[in-house]
Amino acid sequence: MDKDTLRRLEMLNQLSLTEAQKEDVIAFFEKRDSELSVLEAIDTENTERMVHVMPIMTVVREDVVKKQFAREELQKGAPDTDEGYWCVPRVVE
Amino acid sequence: MKIYTAKIDTASALKVVADDMILTTACPTAAGSKMLDGYMSLFESEALTRLKNAGFELCGKTDVGEFAIDLLGETSYxxxxxxxxxILNPTAEAVKANEAAIALTLDVNGSVRRAAAQNDLVSIKPTYGTVSRYGTIPVACSGETVSLLASSAGVLKEALDIIAGHDDKDGTSLSEELCASLKKDAPTSPVKRVAYFANMFEGVSECIAQKANAFCEILKKNGIEVVEVEESVIAASRVAWNILMSAELCNNVSRYDGVKYGYRTQNFTNLDELYTNTRTEAFGELLKTAILFGSETLSTDNYFKVYDKALRTRRIIVEAFAKIFESFDAVLMPACSKTEYTTQDIEANKYLAFEENLYTAPASITGLPAVVTGGVQLVGKAFSEKALLDAAEIYEKESK
Structure with missing residues (x-):
């Protein structure tokens, strides 16, 4: 992990670290990289991935509306709204 | 010392306290994060609704670490x-003080199990899919489970009987038929043979080792065979779980951007700054590191080498447990390496939660049930909660 890669990860995740935090995160990544040997030692070549641990099937259900919330209720916790819309800074100049 | 994020006066004898990962409509849910400070949900957790329908009353919310990925709650904003x-766990403190008969929590990275072990309480992390996760803050969806904490196994049995069952609102909820084995009146196959994971006890404190020995002695006295077993693959759970948990967390917290709800920075001139400054100001250090780590594991360069490898390792671990359960009914392992964590421990290693989960990751990554009692952890076959709690009751009775 180098600082350029970390900067790319920060941009992808909309985060901005201080220099001290960057040092900490790089140290964390280096430690985690060294731990990957634990997994590399396990032969998984003929093993299928396991996404769900239980026999879970894709849920198919009738498209029935059961409960609806009013727009005002849904937007109660919003930082900025106007006439039922969420407000963000101007995107198109 | 802040235990509650909100407290409700109630005269009920059947009180439940919910940790701050459980959505409630009576008080805010912040997941221990500045990002959700003051957030009021429009709906509540299905497990809490079921408890309320059975006569329990919510007496408050207890604080958690940011998105419950830390040791005991120390990263709360x-x-x-x-x-x-x-370091104290707020939920365990509320239960210890008898402020609630039970606590409803979300076990993401084992904090509730560590808290139970360090406070002589009893906790149950049920089989994945048997208790609805509807109405919880999603973090690591493939392994996190709604769990319970109480001062005795008997109380947990009653509460589990209430909250277990299929829920249409949770896409990962198992069928009613499968969940039925957790109900009070379901037949139980008792724990007769326990595998003692000797290598998992290497490196634990003397006190934890003593607790394990005392636990084993009580089991043996009651006719339960305890056999020392060496198992190396299961210890890889920690590394694999850290990868899967961080990857899922990274996706789940991407929704917090300061637009639709939650915290918004005051410091922005364009949309990009709004997103970045909101997340940078609102998220804590451990969470930011986990987000970046999760993001990296999912990147093109690392997907197969890291994320895909962790998913395949998960199957190997599940198979390793299955093999052990051909000869044993449960596995005994620690829930934590020592009986307390201090603020100095965190100062010395701020990522300790990603190392101490060596003991909690096996049950998280496999979805197996785990009961913590007597300071140690019993991991059982899927749907064996009642048998594990029966074993916990044997310990309780004998240790008094």
């Missing part, structure tokens, strides 16, 4: 709950 030096 409210600050760590401590006695000056020792």
């Amino acid at each position: 409210n600050g760590a709950c401590t006695d000056g030096e020792k």
